[in-house]
Amino acid sequence: MSLKNKMIAITSIIIIVLIAASSLLQFVETNKLKQNTNLVMQQLESNSKKDVESKLTGLSTEISQHVMVLEQQLDESMANAAYTLQQIDAQRNVSNEDLKQIAKQTKMTDFLLTNDKGVFTHSTDKASIGFNLLAFDPNVKGLITGDMKMLEGPLTIKKESGEIFKFTSIPRLNGKGILEVGRNAEVFEDSLSKFIQEGNGVQSIYLISNSNVVLTESLKTGQESVLKKGSTTKDETIKKVVDSKEPILNLEDKKAEIYYPIIVDEEVRYVLLAQVDTTSYFQNATIASETLNHVQDTLTKTNITSIFLSLILSAVLIAALVYIIRRSLKPLDDINMQAQNIALGDLRNDKVLIQSKDEIGELASSFGIMTENLRGVIHKVRAAAEQVAASSEELSAGTEEMNAASEHISATIHEVNHAMDKQVSELEETDQSVASMLNYVQHIAVSSDSVTKRAVEASAKAANGNKAIGTVETQMDMISKRVTESATVIKELGSYSSEIGEISQVITAIADQTNLLALNAAIEAARAGEQGKGFAVVAEEVRHLAEQSSDSASKISGLITRIQKETAKAVESMNYATAEVDGGIVVVKQTGEIFGEIETAVDEVSGQITSVSQSVKELNNGMEKIVMAINLVKQMAEQTDQGTQNVSAATEEQLASMQEISAAAIGLSKMAEELMLVINKFKL
Structure with missing residues (x-):
């Protein structure tokens, strides 16, 4: 598999794995949220049911106490009326x-x-x-x-x-x-009707005797009668309440029936039956349930959309990466082909033209320079080989011109030395190529540092993401706290409302007694004449009751003030809750931005790794070729040096031995032939 295909495959796999992991994480988190939401809804429904039972029981208790107080007040009024008539009946x-x-x-x-x-x-x-x-x-x-x-x-x-x-x-x-x-019984029905008009869901109130006789009937406007006043009901629940002296609550769907015993002298005198529409009691739970269901549906749609967009983005990214990688690595194919031709000895190719300023462009430029230098070295070595061959022929021409040949050999040695100097110069240029290779190594180090830096940045971004998520959790805790405070305030308002009701009852009772005493005083004063002075006590009682009425009115005013303050607190708490929700939204947005930055950092790291891999490969190829060229030049220099030494020895000993000169000439000729064979392998 080629390098391009490997890079494309690895990058595609990384993108697919990241998107699959992200989608899986979203799916898992969504399922967890759904489970938690279902638990919350179940708990909310259970708590609402308990709360409804508690409120309805409290309402029944309040109504029954009201009936008992009303009956006591009525007994007192009737007793006073009876004693008034008793006095009148005795007189006439x-x-x-x-x-x-x-x-x-x-x-x-x-x-x-x-x-x-x-x-x-x-x-x-x-x-x-x-x-x-x-x-x-x-x-x-x-x-x-x-x-x-x-x-x-x-x-x-x-x-x-x-x-x-x-x-x-x-x-x-x-x-x-x-x-x-x-x-x-109209006074009872009128009084009980007040509880129907308070908007608490009460549809009807019946007062039933312990013998199952329907005594009173109070209905909400438009409500159909269930029990006829004066009739005897066969409801077995009433007998259970009379026997157990305990209230019974039947709660089904959005309807409730409360059977509450009214006990007088440790015996059940009446059974209070209240039919209640509990829709308003479950309203908050219903709203919360609908909201949670909406959130679940929204999350599901969001996840589907996110996965769909991720797939599209993956396809686009992979296509873009394939295009970029192929376009970026295409010059490497040209360099590779030219390197193969050079390996076969063909140096006739033109210089690779690459316009990019990146590492690949620098590598192509260095490769072209190396090719030109190698071509120059071959030219010079060929020239030197031809010259050596000519010298050997001159040596073989004859021994007669020995002196001239010696001078010619001396000149030849000078030329060879000059060629050697040029070879040294070429070796220095080769050394510069090696220095360029070292630059590639330094570039690799820089790229490695960049990779490390990007990895650190990615880690920092991930840490910031975790911190933002922690902030979201804190915001949600604050929201829960604010909602709890609001619930507490509302409960306190309910308590104050109960106190206001009790005080209103006291004021009503006192007003009734005041009216009755005033009537008695008027009747007695009219009938008794001078003896009416004895009713001064009644007048004093009237004054006392008036003072009680004034005190109760003051209490009502104070309670209303407190209720207003608590209402203000409730509003403030809800404002805080809204602010915290807004803060949570901002934090979620910050989290998204941070993870976007992480993705960018990962892309940059991938690019750096790609550059490093390309640089390392080209550096390896360049180093191998340079080593081969240096070894070849070194070999040629050694052979040339050996030939020069042989020629020098022949010159010094030419007078001593013509045979040695002839042998040296033959050896030099063979060496020249071998060198020409090597040089002829290269196509210039």
């Missing part, structure tokens, strides 16, 4: 119209009076007159006998009309019978 006979007027003033629905037998004689509802209260509720008998002072009943069905009422009974003074106050 009360008619049905009087009962209606008093009921209107005290905000009660019904007032009823029985005789000592328990039969209703007076009532705001004419349909009740004639019914026996003892038949409806045997427990009231203790009021007639004096064993009981008051009987406060739960919400129940009014036998006369089938409506839902709450009754409070006390004895009439002087043993006249029983006085009963009734209030319909």
Whole structure:
């Protein structure tokens, strides 16, 4: 395989391996991200479900406590109304119209009076007159006998009309019978409707007795009724709640049903059934899930696009490298062919013309100079050989002209010495060629240093990439922290909202009591005349309640201020989170730029390695040829020197022995012939 094909193959393999490794890494990281995303979504769904259960349980607890407080307040109001009517009944006979007027003033629905037998004689509802209260509720008998002072009943069905009422009974003074106050369930329904209007997803609220009777029904606008008020439900869950005294939560899809026991005197009096649309509770989890799914889809598309672009880029890079390598190494083919011709003895080729200024251009120039020098050496050696042959012929011409021959030999020796000087000069030029080769060695060293430097740069870039990735992780940690702070602030806001609700309930209760006491004071003052001064205590109580109302209003104002501050904190935290996300995006971009620089550095290193390989190859070829030329010239110089010595010896001894001169001439002639045979191998 040629050097060009090797370089193309190696470079292509490196590019393919790098792209394959990058694609594999992207695929692995994407799979890891998908797995982590699925785990996060599962955890988020689980946490959301737990959070919904906690919130709904808390909401049910709040509603049940509200019902208990409302019932206590209603019991107090009904008791006060009953005692007011008791005083009026003791002073004079009360008619049905009087009962209606008093009921209107005290905000009660019904007032009823029985005789000592328990039969209703007076009532705001004419349909009740004639019914026996003892038949409806045997427990009231203790009021007639004096064993009981008051009987406060739960919400129940009014036998006369089938409506839902709450009754409070006390004895009439002087043993006249029983006085009963009734209030319909509308006050409960109106109060429970407030929880439906708060936008918390509550669709309907039912209040069910421990005997499965539907007592109240509060529906959201447009919501269909599930249980009819006054009917008896067959829902087995209610019996389970009554028996266990524990709440039961049924959560399915985006709907929830909460069965919550309302316990009075350690017994379940009512079961609160709330039907809730949990869509708003799962809204954050749904948004997060959709966002994570979108991120997964985007990453998948990005990876596919990246792999596709990488394949296209690989093909383009490989094609470009093939073109560049072939174009860059083409002059080496010309140099190689000329070197082969020189090895065969053909020195007739012209100088290789290369316009490039790189190492290959310098090598071609040096190779041309070496060829010219070698051609000159051959010319000079041939001339010297011809001259030696002529001298040997003159020596063989005859011994008669010995003296002339001696002079001629002396001249010949001078010419040979001159030729030797020229050979020394050529050897010096050859030495310069060797020095040029040393320059190539120095260039190799410089290239090696450059390769090392590029490798260091690549390592530094990789370190910077790792550092940038670490920064991305830090940014993500900061985002998590900011989101946690926002969640904490929101929880605190929820807590403050609960406090505001409780204080509002207190203010409402106090307002009701204030109205009732004011009514009692007005009635007593009107009826008692001078004795009305005894109601100063009531007036004092009214003042005290007014002060409580003022304090509660102040607390509400303070809580609103705190809520505003916490809201500001939440906004600030979210702003921080946004800033951190922007920082993470910048860091990711920096990471991409750094890895781009790494790729450039690797390309430069590859180019340097290619240059070094080419320089080493050409240096080796040049050194071999120079060594051969120097050895050949040295051999010729030695042979010429030997011939000169022989001629000198013949000159000194020519008078002594003609035979020796003849033998020397013959030897010189043979040497000239051999030298000509060697020279004739070269084509000039």
